[in-house]
Amino acid sequence: MDTTAIAVPFLPALSAVLILTVLRANKRLAARAAVSAIALSFLISLAALLQYTISGTSRVETLGHLWGSIWLDPLSLIMWTFVSGISLLVHMYSVRYMLEEPNYTRFFALLNLMTATIFFMVSAADLITLLGAWFLVGILLYFLLGHDTDRRQAGRYAFWTQLTYRLGDLPLWLAAFVLYRTYHSLSLPVIFSRIASAPSPAHLWGLPVPAVVGTAVAVAAFARSAQFPLHGWLPYTMDGPTPVSALMHAGIVNAGGFLFNRFAPVFESSGVALHIAFLVGLVSAILGSSLMLIQNDVKRSLGYSTMGQMGFMTMECGLGAFPLAIFHLIAHGFFKASLFLGAGDAIGDARAHDGVPPDLVYVSIVERRPTRPSRLPLWTAGALTLAVPVVVLSLAHFAVAKALFFQQGTFVLLFFAWVTGGQALYAADRLTRTNPWKLMVGILATFVLVVIGYTLISHDFGAFLYPPAASTRLYHSASTGVLSDGVLLTILALLFVSGWVVTVLSDRRDWSRRLARRWNGPYLAAYAFFTRELYLNDLFSRAGELLVRVSRRLNLLLRWL
Amino acid sequence: MEWLELVLVGMLLPVFPASVVFNAVIRWTPTGWGKAAAMILLPEVGVALLSSISSARVPLVHSRGWIVLVAFSALLYAFRAISVREISIWARLMATSGLGLVWIFEATHRGRDVMAVAVLAWSVPAALLLVLAGLLTERSGGAYLGLQGGLARVVPRISSLATLSALALVATPLFPSFFALLHVIGVLRLFWLWPLLLVLLVWGWSLGGFLQQLLFGSYSGERFPDLGTLATSSGAVVLSLLVVSAVVWSGAWIGI
Numbered sequence: 069m070d071t072t073a074i075a076v077p078f079l080p081a082l083s084a085v086l087i088l089t090v091l092r093a094n095k096r097l098a099a100r101a102a103v104s105a106i107a108l109s110f111l112i113s114l115a116a117l118l119q120y121t122i123s124g125t126s127r128v129e130t131l132g133h134l135w136g137s138i139w140l141d142p143l144s145l146i147m148w149t150f151v152s153g154i155s156l157l158v159h160m161y162s163v164r165y166m167l168e169e170p171n172y173t174r175f176f177a178l179l180n181l182m183t184a185t186i187f188f189m190v191s192a193a194d195l196i197t198l199l200g201a202w203f204l205v206g207i208l209l210y211f212l213l214g215h216d217t218d219r220r221q222a223g224r225y226a227f228w229t230q231l232t233y234r235l236g237d238l239p240l241w242l243a244a245f246v247l248y249r250t251y252h253s254l255s256l257p258v259i260f261s262r263i264a265s266a267p268s269p270a271h272l273w274g275l276p277v278p279a280v281v282g283t284a285v286a287v288a289a290f291a292r293s294a295q296f297p298l299h300g301w302l303p304y305t306m307d308g309p310t311p312v313s314a315l316m317h318a319g320i321v322n323a324g325g326f327l328f329n330r331f332a333p334v335f336e337s338s339g340v341a342l343h344i345a346f347l348v349g350l351v352s353a354i355l356g357s358s359l360m361l362i363q364n365d366v367k368r369s370l371g372y373s374t375m376g377q378m379g380f381m382t383m384e385c386g387l388g389a390f391p392l393a394i395f396h397l398i399a400h401g402f403f404k405a406s407l408f409l410g411a412g413d414a415i416g417d418a419r420a421h422d423g424v425p426p427d428l429v430y431v432s433i434v435e436r437r438p439t440r441p442s443r444l445p446l447w448t449a450g451a452l453t454l455a456v457p458v459v460v461l462s463l464a465h466f467a468v469a470k471a472l473f474f475q476q477g478t479f480v481l482l483f484f485a486w487v488t489g490g491q492a493l494y495a496a497d498r499l500t501r502t503n504p505w506k507l508m509v510g511i512l513a514t515f516v517l518v519v520i521g522y523t524l525i526s527h528d529f530g531a532f533l534y535p536p537a538a539s540t541r542l543y544h545s546a547s548t549g550v551l552s553d554g555v556l557l558t559i560l561a562l563l564f565v566s567g568w569v570v571t572v573l574s575d576r577r578d579w580s581r582r583l584a585r586r587w588n589g590p591y592l593a594a595y596a597f598f599t600r601e602l603y604l605n606d607l608f609s610r611a612g613e614l615l616v617r618v619s620r621r622l623n624l625l626l627r628w629l
Numbered sequence: 630m631e632w633l634e635l636v637l638v639g640m641l642l643p644v645f646p647a648s649v650v651f652n653a654v655i656r657w658t659p660t661g662w663g664k665a666a667a668m669i670l671l672p673e674v675g676v677a678l679l680s681s682i683s684s685a686r687v688p689l690v691h692s693r694g695w696i697v698l699v700a701f702s703a704l705l706y707a708f709r710a711i712s713v714r715e716i717s718i719w720a721r722l723m724a725t726s727g728l729g730l731v732w733i734f735e736a737t738h739r740g741r742d743v744m745a746v747a748v749l750a751w752s753v754p755a756a757l758l759l760v761l762a763g764l765l766t767e768r769s770g771g772a773y774l775g776l777q778g779g780l781a782r783v784v785p786r787i788s789s790l791a792t793l794s795a796l797a798l799v800a801t802p803l804f805p806s807f808f809a810l811l812h813v814i815g816v817l818r819l820f821w822l823w824p825l826l827l828v829l830l831v832w833g834w835s836l837g838g839f840l841q842q843l844l845f846g847s848y849s850g851e852r853f854p855d856l857g858t859l860a861t862s863s864g865a866v867v868l869s870l871l872v873v874s875a876v877v878w879s880g881a882w883i884g885i
Contacts, residue, residue, distance in 0.1 A: 134879060196811070196879075200802035207801055210837070214845060217781040223845030227837040234833030238826040245814060245822055272819070616838075619712035626709070628718055629652040 073116040073140055074129050076148055077187035079105040080155075080180040087177040095172050102176035103159045106183060110152035117145040121532075128193045128257060135200070139193035139256065142533050143329055143394070147190035150398050154318045154405055155183040161409050162311040169309070175215055179315070182208045186319060190326055194254045195244040198330075202240055202288075202323075206233030209320060213308035222307040229301045236291020236298065239284035243331075246284070250277045260333040269337055282338030285331045286345050289385075293324030293378040296352040300605040303363075303371030313367070314408035317374045322397035324378065328385040329394055332534070335385075336541040343548065346386025353379030355602075362598050367411075374404060380484075387480050388546030391530035391539070458486045460516050464523040483557055485519070487564050631686045634678070641675030642748070643725045644732055645702035655721050661763015664717060665756035672728050672748040680741045695736050696817070700824040702729040707831040711838050716762035716772040716791065719839055723798050724755035726828065727806060730813050737816045747812065750805035750875075754797035757867060761791050764860075768853040774839070778846035784855040788843060790864040795839055797871055799832040805875040 083105035091098040126141035159179060166175055185208060189201035214226035248254060250270050251262045269276040294302035306313055335342055356376030363369035377400045384393040530539055574580050584591045600606065639647030651671060658667045689695055706726035713719045731747050734740065762772040765787060781788040797804040814825055
């Protein structure tokens with residue numbers, strides 16, 4: 069790997085400076101400079117990644133004597149390629165999309181500065197560079213989200229985002245200083261090697277240092293990835309331009325998953341932090357997915373969908389499946405970018421054509437209209453739903469990673485994958501066709517292909533990012549040791565299966581309508597609770613207003629001196 | 630006598646309650662340029678005066694209680710700034726919050742030579758804001774934000790410089806105050822990190838409120854001229870110099 073790779077973060081930064089100083093008045097040239105810089109960064113990142121796969125050696129490039137070092141390891145190179153790829157798409161899309169907007173050239177300069185900062189963040193090899201870049205992402209995002217300065221709402225939501233990000237920066241400051249004081253180095257590789265070689269962990273405030281640092285890093289990741297209860301800002305960031313929404317949902321909110329992976333050596337001896345991550349991720353996944361379903365605004369619904377996905381990503385980290393989180397964030401990034409960037413076309417199509425296409429999936433899921441009653445027999449569908457995913461998933465994982473198969477984290481992950489697969493089959497059965505068997509066979513074949521592909525990719529990805537011993541240590545650290553695997557799985561399985569049974573019965577016997585009639589008050593209260601997004605944003609707003617009032621009183625008392 | 634000297638230094642290198650005098654002097658100094666000069670000179674005079682006092686004569690400054698007072702002062706002024714809409718008041722309250730932290734170098738015996746440079750990390754951006762507030766007052770009759778909507782569309786150059794100066798004041802990475810804050814935290818025991826992190830959070834809140842009033846909304850007042858090219862370039866040069874000096878001498882700023 070030659071030194072050309074170091075140019076990756078500098079190219080967009082230089083082009084931003086060029087745009088702000090020389091090309092400010094020339095829209096076309098500014099856009100070209102911005103896109104070219106990102107395209108070049110993408111190509112160099114790709115070349116560096118390919119070179120790494122051949123040579124297999126990572127190294128640290130030091131630019132300053134204290135900070136400014138870049139870590140060219142597999143994680144950095146993968147993230148560089150991913151971020152530059154997404155950013156290139158967003159840049160190309162923005163060239164025409166933003167043409168009529170004011171401050172066109174400033175937008176591209178900010179976009180390039182943001183991309184450069186993310187490059188520095190994901191490749192930082194020292195605490196100061198990481199801290200600085202992590203901090204700057206929040207600041208730059210504020211200006212990107214508030215691009216349209218005429219709209220007060222845009223400023224308000226950009227402010228929310230900036231404040232939440234700042235709140236999440238603080239634990240990272242804590243983690244950085246604790247690491248520096250304990251291991252007497254700013255260099256991340258040096259710190260990690262000292263953690264690995266320490267016979268027993270150092271203690272701070274009566275707690276093991278890895279536990280303190282791991283928890284602080286996890287909290288920083290929660291704020292960045294919109295995890296409960298620091299999620300309120302995410303659904304409201306849609307007031308920013310669409311390309312910014314795409315970049316944010318595809319490449320910025322998932323920085324939490326990156327942070328977990330960067331600090332993986334700390335988490336190897338910080339089980340508590342991983343358990344917290346699992347719980348927070350689980351709550352966020354459930355809440356995000358539930359709140360997504362009851363939104364009447366499509367973009368806000370996408371925001372909650374991202375929250376749910378980030379919840380799954382955090383859960384994966386909490387279970388010790390760190391490489392899977394990286395794979396997840398990349399897959400989700402491209403998926404969400406395509407959704408956001410395609411939103412304009414979808415709206416255009418809907419306007420051009422009278423009505424929506426008569427698609428069965430659309431009618432059943434979006435319009436929630438009952439479909440024709442031709443279905444598989446209940447017991448056949450139930451057996452397929454329960455048995456097929458568990459057999460396919462277990463075989464796929466057993467075939468590629470026998471050593472990890474018996475870790476608790478893998479068990480729980482398989483369980484969730486089974487639930488998801490079962491849910492997909494169950495939903496497919498509800499769709500119904502004239503030939504339900506044909507539909508079911510098609511879905512099963514797709515399911516098998518997806519599972520095998522996903523398992524192979526995630527396994528190879530893991531082998532690329534971490535040595536096998538590190539993966540095992542992470543899974544081991546994530547194990548609770550309180551409940552045996554069997555008991556844990558039985559409880560979870562009972563919960564989900566009873567959920568399905570209740571859904572089937574309620575569907576057949578019209579329970580939901582009967583319950584709504586009988587318990588109308590609590591039903592409406594619950595509905596209001598969820599539509600007001602758990603009242604969390606109201607609570608934070610009220611607390612903020614109260615504090616501003618106190619501040620004003622203090623100023624009056626001290627006569628503004 | 631030492632007490633008197635200490636109070637005098639506290640008025641110049643502001644720490645609550647003596648900081649009230651520092652704020653009063655800047656408030657009553659006429660014109661933005663005068664305020665800016667006072668903002669840069671007073672803390673430097675304070676550091677020079679402190680340097681002339683033997684450490685042994687002011688044991689209070691080296692106690693835990695003094696660090697508590699300094700942290701409280703920084704937090705108090707940052708908190709007060711969240712409800713301020715006038716640029717020059719915001720600048721001096723935020724500067725008071727940051728400048729007070731420089732006392733920590735003295736409290737931890739980490740060298741008085743650092744202090745003279747570290748105060749510039751907060752005083753220069755604050756001075757720049759005071760100049761901009763003065764120019765805005767000359768043009769529009771006041772530097773109040775949020776009354777007529779965002780100024781970004783009407784006076785983009787003043788708004789840009791004010792935005793960057795505000796960022797430089799609240800320890801944004803690449804500006805000297807970021808590295809100076811790292812240095813301040815670096816010389817303290819880990820226990821003291823909590824109040825300083827709280828200060829950093831409130832700075833972020835205060836900055837968000839300030840920018841929201843400065844930049845967003847449709848302006849509905851009378852139009853007035855923006856800065857000329859020379860003045861804008863001068864401001865940009867000062868800010869660029871701040872960044873360059875911070876990056877080049879970051880080791881000295883951080884003190885590691």
